[in-house]
Amino acid sequence: MTVDAKPVAELPDPRDFGLAVVPEKEIPAELASLVEEVRSLVDAVAHTKAGAHELAAARDAVAAANACLQGDRHDVGTMVQQTWPDGRVEYGTLTNVVSGPTNAAAPPLRMEAAPEGGLRGEVVLNGTYQGPPGLVHGGWLAALLDQALGAAAGAEGMPGLTADLNVNYRNPSPLDTPLEVTARVTGTERRKVFVAGEVRHGGRVTAEGTALMVRMNLPGDGGA
Numbered sequence: 401m402t403v404d405a406k407p408v409a410e411l412p413d414p415r416d417f418g419l420a421v422v423p424e425k426e427i428p429a430e431l432a433s434l435v436e437e438v439r440s441l442v443d444a445v446a447h448t449k450a451g452a453h454e455l456a457a458a459r460d461a462v463a464a465a466n467a468c469l470q471g472d473r474h475d476v477g478t479m480v481q482q483t484w485p486d487g488r489v490e491y492g493t494l495t496n497v498v499s500g501p502t503n504a505a506a507p508p509l510r511m512e513a514a515p516e517g518g519l520r521g522e523v524v525l526n527g528t529y530q531g532p533p534g535l536v537h538g539g540w541l542a543a544l545l546d547q548a549l550g551a552a553a554g555a556e557g558m559p560g561l562t563a564d565l566n567v568n569y570r571n572p573s574p575l576d577t578p579l580e581v582t583a584r585v586t587g588t589e590r591r592k593v594f595v596a597g598e599v600r601h602g603g604r605v606t607a608e609g610t611a612l613m614v615r616m617n618l619p620g621d622g623g624a
């Protein structure tokens with residue numbers, strides 16, 4: 401395939417697009433641990449068999465916590481600048497539902513450079529991501545792949561939006577156990593970036609995805 405898409409020399413700075421940026425290292429440790437606690441809370445609520453007394457007490461405690469947090473908020477669209485263990489710098493949305501560090505609904509998925517090229521990450525989805533009994537919901541597998549595929553394009557200097565995503569479910573993906581997610585760029589054509597990736601459990605592919613990402617239109621593209 402023709403490789404004529406132009407990777408950007410430097411990642412576009414979201415501030416140039418009017419978006420606020422929070423460096424991940426500036427997220428307070430107390431917020432990170434609160435997010436962890438809320439993740440655990442969501443799982444506990446989803447599975448609890450507690451009685452009325454405990455449920456009412458928990459509801460009051462959560463209502464009190466909620467009231468504590470009704471102050472100043474980050475704007476929707478706020479970005480987080482993340483530096484991955486391999487030194488790669490990446491921008492993502494702060495509350496991205498797959499990888500956002502402050503989003504308790506995000507598993508979260510973290511990707512880093514894979515020795516064989518592209519990106520790889522590991523993620524464990526608990527029972528709140530359940531579709532069929534004991535298995536990850538197919539929509540969430542698509543979300544994991546979409547995010548990983550987008551991140552793979554971004555890591556090659558070609559951040560963009562998903563235009564087309566195809567997912568094949570090859571084997572069941574179990575809950576509560578590590579799933580490996582891999583993704584790589586397979587080709588480019590003008591602003592089109594073709595990407596492919598997999599979810600694996602115990603080395604066996606459970607879902608595979610391909611996508612077309614359309615690279616962001618950047619100054620200097622000249623309509624290419």
Ligand SMILES: CCCCCCCCCCCCCC(=O)SCCNC(=O)CCNC(=O)[C@H](O)C(C)(C)COP(=O)(O)OP(=O)(O)OC[C@H]1O[C@@H](n2cnc3c(N)ncnc32)[C@H](O)[C@@H]1OP(=O)(O)O
Nearest residue numbers: 412413414491546547550551559560561562563564590614
């Ligand atoms: C600075 C901030 C950093 C941000 C980092 C972000 C990281 C994100 C990571 C998040 C990961 C999570 C990811 C998410 O959740 S992304 C969220 C889900 N995706 C969207 O919401 C995207 C919605 N769609 C659009 O906005 C537009 O349609 C896009 C931007 C995709 C293209 O509209 P645009 O006006 O820009 O492009 P163009 O029309 O000039 O077309 C250009 C080329 O593309 C070809 N084409 C277009 N569409 C399709 C299609 N559907 N099938 C096949 N081909 C298609 C087209 O034929 C042409 O080809 P060619 O003529 O060259 O051959």
